[in-house]
Amino acid sequence: MPLTDDEVRHIARLARVGLSDDEVARAREQLSTILEHFELLNSYDVEGVPPTAQSFDLANVERDDVSRESPDRDTLLANAPRVDGPYVRVRAVLE
Template sequence: MIDRETVLHIAQLARLGLSDEEVELFRQQLSSILEHMAILREADVSGVSPLAHASRLTNVMREDEPAPSYPPQVLLANAPDQEEQCLKVNAVLEES
């Protein structure tokens, strides 16, 4: 069972501000997750080889074949904003 102080410590590490209700909710949820993990830890997995994922599927690739593209006018017509034949988007990085 996870205590309140552990939840607050995890929240501090994640730089999260939690209300008292959220602390209690996360305490219950984390405790439940750890209980499930304890059950899984008891499972007999001897003879089972480690896997990167449960599915045995592998990536199915296709040949990269060149194909004609749309004219720039068609692409720009669908853009919400444009400037000098370029798509204009909001800045995602701050200027330094």
């Protein structure tokens, strides 16, 4: 199923990835080819087949609720691209 430029822009928006017009055109072409290949799945009958989320059947793995030391603030902030004193600096969320 071929995609349109608008659909690609919509997906990019949902994924919060900025794209140039060139990139939109290329993505439309390449994604359409790949989606076409996915149609192979329609030839498999999965009536009544349960989905698999992962291949080793573990469920509800629990651990004891014990407190642990957290890394200190300076260590955590060292990787942040923009820091202001003890804070991470971001653009205003509310206008």
